[in-house]
Amino acid sequence: MVEELRDLSVVRQEEIKRRMTKYFDKHVRVKQFAEGDLVLRKVDAAGRSATEGKLHPNWEGPFIV
Numbered sequence: 001m002v003e004e005l006r007d008l009s010v011v012r013q014e015e016i017k018r019r020m021t022k023y024f025d026k027h028v029r030v031k032q033f034a035e036g037d038l039v040l041r042k043v044d045a046a047g048r049s050a051t052e053g054k055l056h057p058n059w060e061g062p063f064i065v
Contacts, residue, residue, distance in 0.1 A: 038062040 033039060040059040 033065045035065055037065045039065055 038061070040061040041063060043056075043058055043060050
């Protein structure tokens with residue numbers, strides 16, 4: 001009986017995950033870049049030095065694709 005409950009809970013978890021993925025994927029906007037477009041690159045926390053602080057820009061660039 002315990003094994004059946006575990007199996008049912010796994011099935012429920014997979015269904016919930018599938019629904020959440022479907023919901024969030026509806027709102028994703030696909031952006032195609034062509035050669036010659038100008039783009040910005042996000043600066044992650046690992047790319048910043050400790051002296052720059054929170055007021056440092058989050059983006060760097062522009063770069064040409």
